[in-house]
Amino acid sequence: MTDFKRTEVELKPRGKTKVTAETLYWKNFGSPIAVKDYGAIDYVDFSQEQPYNLAVTSSSKIQIYSSVNAQVNRTLSRFRQRAFGGKFRRDGRLLIAGDEEGDVRLFDTQTKSLLRIFKGHKGPVHRCFFGSSETQVISFSDDMSVCLWDIPSETRLQCIQQHKDYVRAGGMSLLSQDVVVSGSYDHTVKVFDLRNNNCVFSFDHGFPVESLLLFPSGTSVVSAGGTSVKIWDLLNGKILCDLREHHKTVTCLSFARDQGCILSGSLDKHVKVFESGIYKVVHTLDYPSPVLSLAVSPNDMVIATGMADGLLYIQNKKESVEEQNRNLKINKKNKMHYKYRVYNQYKPEESDITVINDEHKKLPRYDHYLRTFQVSKALDCVLRKYVQERKPEITIAVIQELIRRGSLRAAVAGREGKSMVSLFRFVSKYLHDSRFQAILMDVAFILIEIYAQKLGESEQLQQQFNNLKSAIDQEIKILHIFMKIRGTISAVRAGIYFNKNPDICSSTDTLIPNIIPR
Structure with a gap:
């Protein structure tokens, strides 16, 4: 009796995706470590100083994780209600955060002490940042205002109220302490000069603005909202690029590779990596839940992503091939013992009869x-x-x-x-x-x-x-479109051929399909 012939599965070729250096770079990040928190991860931020600790804002607390082993080092819990937007100062010693009560709180990350409470907002403060002088704090609130605070005196220096809806995004220029950018749910991105509280530029994003990024050069700003990510030129007040690669709301932005890449996270469970300059998607990171927050460590070795279901994903970059080979040479030891060696192994000759061990393969169901x-x-x-x-x-x-x-x-x-x-x-x-x-x-x-x-x-x-x-x-419908395109191409080719061969036009018994070169 003959054996049953297995079903042959023909693997038909699919469209090949172009593999670039950027694609290989981002694929080098390993499987993420998942950490469960109590609530949605509102904001994540890395310290700019080693060991690049990670501040994760969720529910009514901020937890500081080690980027090496993903363990909690400290917990800042001096909040009566929800906390928002925990952000490190450049040296990593101080941390600023807003809350649902409208206060802005300043913490010492080493002692977990609450150093300052800035009161004055009438609505929740979702984002706040340190200024370039590091003695000032800028806050963005749901009361439609942008406020500047002085840390030593714990007083409000300025208050700008030129938006018509919640202000949920913003930033302060690293080059000038007088330039502030804010993004609001009124669909606008505004650039303010703090010296006279004037709005220098106002851009219409077209959707409620969820996140902003300022290039360190101070010449461009990236805004995210709706399904769009837009890059604006601050020198002439014009849009440079409109990126629409997501199909749900874009919630967060981050720089990577020394501002060479822009990362955007969305509720569609994807993180898109855009290459700066050409603004094309070079890689996509997939996650199991909607993405609310995103950050990349200063040395580009760790990616932290916060989800709407309370999961925090931490991805560490693998060692490069050169590093692996170097470590292999250092740690390589000859573990081969004489008793494991096979001496005088017999090799069959042409006259020998060999019996192939045909093991029975299990059939698929x-x-x-x-x-x-x-x-x-x-x-x-x-x-x-x-x-x-x-x-x-x-x-x-x-x-x-x-x-x-x-x-x-x-x-x-x-x-x-x-x-x-x-x-x-x-x-x-x-x-x-x-x-x-x-x-x-x-x-x-x-x-x-x-x-x-x-x-x-x-x-x-x-x-x-x-x-x-x-x-x-x-x-x-698609076939109709293709037929129209095919007819257009045929007409163009016929016109080109007739222009090159005008004598053929006088011949009435020559059919057009026969004269068009294949």
Whole structure:
């Protein structure tokens, strides 16, 4: 008796993605370490001094983590309500944060002491930053104001009220202590001169502004809100670029690689890496939950990402190949002992008869069902969600085998509920894929022939037919567009050919399709 022939899964080529140096760089970050917190991670920030500790603001506290082992070193809990936007000073010794009561609190990170409380806002303070002089603090509040505070005297120096909605983002120039940028839910980004409280520039972002980044050069600012990330030129007050790579609200921004890259986190669970200058996506980091906050360590070795479900992800960069080889040479030891060596190993000659040890390979479950002629169960096996999403080639291979056997109609018929929905969903989802289209069109015809008579019996079946119809209509629209493009290209090629060969125009019995060069 011959052995059962396994189902051959043909792996059809997909579109190749271009591998660049940036892609390899970001792929070098290892698997993230997940830390669970009590509430959504509002803000994360790295200290600019070694060992680059990480401040994580969540719920009514700020925890300072070690970037080396992801352990909590200190906890700042002097908040009666929610805390927002914990930010280190450049030397890492002080930390500023806002709260839901409208206060701005200043902490000593070494002793966990509360040094100052700046009172004056009438709404929650979501963001606050140290100024370039490091003796001043700027705060942005839901009371639509931007305030400047003096740390030694604990007093408010200035208050700017030119926004018409919550102010949730901002920053202070590192080059000049007189330049402040703020972003508001009134869709505007405003640049203020503190010397006269005047608004120098006002940009319309088009969406509520969630986050801002100022380039250290002071010439550009990056704003995020809605599904858009925009770069503005502060010298002439014009937009440089509008990046729309996310499909949900962009919540946070961060620099990396010495401002060579801009990272944007979104509620669509992705972090996009844009290369500065060309402003193109060079890599995408995927996460299991909506991203609320994001930061990269000054040495670019750690990425911290805060989620809406309270998870904090810390990713450390792996050692480069050169470092691994260097460490391998240092730590390499010859562990080979004489008793493990194989001496005088026999090599077979041409005249020898060799017996190949053909071990029995375990059949996949779908092949087991095909071997026992259980065609419906074989199809059910490859219609599981995991197989559909990760390995659709296996599902197509089994369908092809059923077509070869003449058993596809029997496997498709008699389905109800979840089994029927899975089949319809697979056909609707991959009908547009050119690799599978020819096969799935045959399956679609069989589905229509078998289940069209039962349309009035189930709303679920009606919904699946509507989805299938939408997928087919979309393909028809795309084909119409391609036909128009093809006709336009043919007309252009014909015009070029006639211009080069004017004598052909006088010939009336020459057909245009025959004269167009292939």
